[in-house]
Amino acid sequence: MDAALVLVALADAWVHVDPGQRAAMSCALLAALALTVRRRLPLTTFVLTLPTALVSDAVVAPTVALYTLASLSRRRVLPACCALAYAITDFLPWPWSSMETDDLARTSGLVHLGYTLAAAAAPVFLGRLVQARRELSLRLAEISEAREHERLLTAQSVLATERAQLAREMHDVVSHQVSLIAVQAGALQVGGPDAETRQAAAAIRRLSVQTLDELRHMVGVLRASGSRPTELTPQPSLADLQRLVDGSGLDAKLDPDLPADLPPTVQRAVYRTVQEALTNARKHAPGASAAIRIQRTHDTVRTTVTNTAPTRPALPLPSAHHGLAGLRQRAALLGGTLSAGPTEDGGYRLSLDLPLDHEG
Structure with a gap:
């Protein structure tokens, strides 16, 4: 061209x-x-x-x-x-x-001036139209990506809920019944009337213990629902935060001094909070930057995610409005609190406070 x-x-x-x-x-x-x-x-x-x-x-x-x-x-x-x-x-x-300065020249000059103004305005209008079309295409691409990301998060949430329900059923019902079988078989192995009965009871007890071990492993896998529906990966921790920040698509900075030796449940809660905050900043504050800070006191961990004001208007995107509600429920289960709201400079701040000595 x-x-x-x-x-x-x-x-x-x-x-x-x-x-x-x-x-x-x-x-x-x-x-x-x-x-x-x-x-x-x-x-x-x-x-x-x-x-x-x-x-x-x-x-x-x-x-x-x-x-x-x-x-x-x-x-x-x-x-x-x-x-x-x-x-x-x-x-x-x-x-x-x-x-020329005569009347006829001035009249023709005005006509010429109008023509030149129109000729100069045409490429400017066309250029602005092309720029608007380019920006609209970028916005549409961002909307499609945001919708796809939201669909993925929804699928992950549904899958995690189903796995958690199945894990509870297996733990509360199946494991309990198999444990009873193992106990009864052990009793029969000790007090059986003959050697053949005691041998059969020992086999039943051995198989029951093996079944319990397999059930515990399956329950652990189901509870550790991964990031994709087809994968069984461990739950995220603070070690995965930097990768999350790098892949967020935002100008985000993570506090490098992360606290160590936090309970796994607290680490997962912190990770999910940062993930939701970055997702919301990307959807509702295009062009904004974000800062993530995680502080540990004697018995509390505070996570703060603050984004600046958007540099361009955000387009309305479909949302189920369950993200913050889910974070509050998670924080409440761990004995903590979640607060969120706008800042004075037009940005947004999300804070999570979790105790380290909570037993749940």
Whole structure:
């Protein structure tokens, strides 16, 4: 595309510039070659193409440069000022001493000025439209990713609940009954009337103990529900926080001095709290940065996740509003508290306080 635009600009210079006019031809060639860096240096490219509009009728290079500047610049005033400068430059004759001052010339000059203003405004409007379309595409991609992430979290939550229910049933019912079988078999092994009965009771007891061991292992696997429905991985801990922060898609900083030797349940609660806070910051505060701090006192662990104000408006996303409620329930089960709310600078802060001596 860039090579094609350079060729079109050179063709425009060849048609509208007399080869005998060295100054005009030099400006036209410089403007055409400047288009090769229009994406990296849009303002510099426009400045280099502006003299072409003054000394010649070649307008392809400055028009393309103005469009590129408008499509890449985040500021609205700069493209408008550049468009006005282009219109004035294209309107003024060269040399300036050839400007006519009679009534007819002023009337035709006003018409020419209106035409140049329209010609300068067109690439700016087109560039802004392309920029808006590009940003909308990025927002749609972010929404799709957020929805997919939310669906994954929902599936993980449902799976974890089902596994926890199954683990409780196996622990409370099946394991209890197998334990009774093992106890009765042990009693029969000791007080059996004959050797054959005692041998059968010993076999029953041995198989019951093996079954209990397998059941305990299965209950442990079911309780340690992993991050994906098809995986059986251990529950996360503080050692996994840095990987979570790096993969959050935010400019997030984690306090490097993490407390050591915390109970596994506390570590899991801290991890899930940070995970939910980063997810909410990504959904509701686009462009914000986050800071995660974990402090340990004598008998309490405080986790604080603070994000700054968003740098661009957030689009409304579907949400079940269960994230904070689930965190509060988890904190209550561990004897702790969870608080969340906006900060004075427009950001958001989530704090979790958990005791270390809670028994649950």
